[in-house]
Amino acid sequence: xxxxxxxxxxxxxxxxxxxxxxxxxxxxxxxxxxxxxxxxxxxxxxxxxxxxxxxxxxxxxxxxxxxxxxxxxxxxxxxxxxxxxxxxxxxx
Numbered sequence: 458x459x460x461x462x463x464x465x466x467x468x469x470x471x472x473x474x475x476x477x478x479x480x481x482x483x484x485x486x487x488x489x490x491x492x493x494x495x496x497x498x499x500x501x502x503x504x505x506x507x508x509x510x511x512x513x514x515x516x517x518x519x520x521x522x523x524x525x526x527x528x529x530x531x532x533x534x535x536x537x538x539x540x541x542x543x544x545x546x547x548x549x
Contacts, residue, residue, distance in 0.1 A: 468525045471515050484515045496526050502540050 472482060479497070482489040488507055495501040503511060503526070512522040520533045 466521065466525045468493075468522075471517060471522075471525055477515075477517060482511065482514065486511045499527055502526060502528060 472479065477485075480490050484491045486493075486507065487510070488503075492503075493499070496503055502508075508522055508526075509519060512519045515522065517525075518536045520530050520535060523530045525535060528542045
């Protein structure tokens with residue numbers, strides 16, 4: 458088994474920066490505190506709709522939230538960028 462890559466920002470770090478507890482996030486995102494804890498520990502990952510809600514609650518981009526919980530985001534466009542823009546080449 459390969460070691461996990463060190464993430465720049467973690468979900469726990471996002472909570473800390475916003476002075477939120479796991480319980481507060483669970484209430485705001487309408488998920489159980491246990492579920493939030495599992496996301497933080499990397500035991501499970503949120504469904505897309507839950508991830509979008511959590512991103513809104515934490516006021517971060519969807520991509521930043523995904524990165525914070527260890528999801529590969531190489532195929533997720535940046536905010537304001539479409540998937541086609543992300544895959545475009547400079548051969549124009």
